[in-house]
Amino acid sequence: MRLKLKWGDVLVTITVVVAAVLLYYNFYEENSASKTAVITQNNAILDRIRLDQLTEHYTINYSGPYPGTIEAEHGKIRFSHAQCPDQVCVETGWITRPGEIAVCLPAGVIIKIEGGDSDLDIILK
Numbered sequence: 096m097r098l099k100l101k102w103g104d105v106l107v108t109i110t111v112v113v114a115a116v117l118l119y120y121n122f123y124e125e126n127s128a129s130k131t132a133v134i135t136q137n138n139a140i141l142d143r144i145r146l147d148q149l150t151e152h153y154t155i156n157y158s159g160p161y162p163g164t165i166e167a168e169h170g171k172i173r174f175s176h177a178q179c180p181d182q183v184c185v186e187t188g189w190i191t192r193p194g195e196i197a198v199c200l201p202a203g204v205i206i207k208i209e210g211g212d213s214d215l216d217i218i219l220k
Contacts, residue, residue, distance in 0.1 A: 128147055129145075129210060130145070130146040130170060130191075130193060130209070130210060131143055131144065131145055131146065131208070131209045132144045132206055132207070132208050132209075133207050134157075134165060134204065135205045135207075136203050136204045136205075141155065141157060141204075142155055144167050146167060146169065146171065147169075147170060149169045149170075152166065152168055153166065153167040153168070154166045154167075154175070155167075157202065159203070160202070161178045162202070163177030163179070163199065163204070164176040165206065170191055171191045172190060173187065173188055173190065173206075177199050179199055179200075179201040179202055183200075184198060184200075184202075184204070191208070192208060192210075194210070195207075195208050196208075
């Protein structure tokens with residue numbers, strides 16, 4: 096038995112493809128030359144690091160019930176060590192582009208890279 100395409104099937108397929116392309120371009124941010132990593136813990140800013148201006152290895156230790164270490168190099172940042180039970184934050188690896196976020200939920204630590212012309216923002220409550 097051979098299935099026949101109907102106009103409704105074609106319309107739904109085109110709609111899904113167009114929606115996917117529009118969402119991609121809406122959330123895509125260029126890899127700008129200006130990159131600032133903002134590190135927060137429980138809505139308090141721990142540090143702001145200009146990733147595009149780093150010339151040597153930089154580490155930040157954070158405390159709390161699940162302490163850990165964040166390391167940054169020129170243009171990239173990551174959780175290098177954490178004492179949280181699931182280790183998802185460490186397994187995330189390096190983040191490098193404006194708009195990318197790495198999170199350690201048990202420790203309440205968020206790393207977000209902001210670009211020079213970034214208009215995408217996140218609201219935490």
